[in-house]
Amino acid sequence: MASTYQTVTLAKRPKDNIVPGETFKLNKNNKAPSAADLKDGEVIFESNYLSVDPAMRGWLNDTRSYLPPVQIDEIMRGGAIGTIKASKDPNFPVGSYASGLVGWTELAVVKGKSLERVQVPKGGRLTDLMAVLGITGLTAYFGLLDVGKVKAGDFVVVSGAAGATGSVAGQIAKLKGATVLGIAGSDDKCRWLVDELGFDGALNYKDKDYAKKFRAATKDLIDVFFDNGECIPPYDGDLTLTVFQSGAKSSTSLSHARSLMPDSSCVAVCAFLSYLREDIDGY
Structure with missing residues (x-):
């Protein structure tokens, strides 16, 4: 596992369309977590694929909705599918795949109960779990x-x-x-x-x-x-x-x-x- 990782945060709320280089900010060189940092029930999740969905545009608006809006400087909310790199949750062994609303980040420490363990069906691909099977x-x-x-x-x-x-x-x-x-x-x-x-x-x-x-x-x-x-x-x-x-x-x-x-x-x-x-x- 790399010593640093990247995240994408919300820099400015768009008034209309998303503006590349203005709406979001890429944050590099974040210190990567280690297994020693985990508490019981937590895992280190490494994103393999991030999902870009229509609902995300609504999450950028500072208005009441079914989910609170993404805050300025907060990691952009979004679905991800990835690999468990370290674990203190017996339901998520190292090397297993999981999905959840982890956000636009390469690595994250999350509670196992916030994830869903997934398996690639025979003949399928990992990306299928975020598309036709998502x-x-x-x-x-x-x-x-x-x-x-x-x-x-x-x-x-x-x-x-x-x-x-x-x-x-x-x-x-x-x-x-x-x-x-x-x-x-x-x-x-x-x-x-x-x-x-x-x-x-x-x-x-x-x-x-x-x-x-x-x-x-x-x-x-x-x-x-x-x-x-x-x-x-x-x-x-x-x-x-x-x-x-x-x-x-x-x-x-x-x-x-x-x-x-x-x-x-x-x-x-x-x-x-x-x-x-x-x-x-x-x-």
Whole structure:
């Protein structure tokens, strides 16, 4: 184990987009902990991979939320998967893998009870535990199956379909026998959804004829709409108004929009991240 390690801390809260070299600070030459520093129940965690997730943008805001905001000069909060380098917790032997909200740091002394011990499945990779078998994959799995209750023959629309969650959601829907239409932000992404992931179709929401193409593709028959955070983007031709044939953006609400769909249909709201800087009434 190295004698020093690096961390990334929050230097300045962004007002809008994250500014490289301004929002975060890289801190080098921190003295590495040793096994002698550990108390009972603690481990030394060495990060192999750090997760960069949409929720992290919200953690930078100095506002009340489900988790307190990351403080200035505090190590950036984030998920990590890594190796136990030293341990005083019998549940985490040296050399085992674990995951947890350790933050953006190469090394950390943490309580074993704050971690989850993980094992790489046969044929899998360590990174799979932070992707398709991690938070994004689980979000897609439960969103489609527990909330959306997708079944064979359904017509499923997935917005944000080329992202980590949307791409898995669409593939799960296909495995259940549904017809899947993906919504993404470029022609390349749309081709990837169809050619690589097996989506039945994909539309670029930036296309000037997007609304017309969407109506033609769906034929006004949508059983499950997996709203992955891009249904009300800050440009013309937004998806929600197209799906629900509703009124102005400012007056759209989920309860009203839901009433315009068939009784058997479902809206699975996964994310609102693209609305963080938008003023939207009714939500």
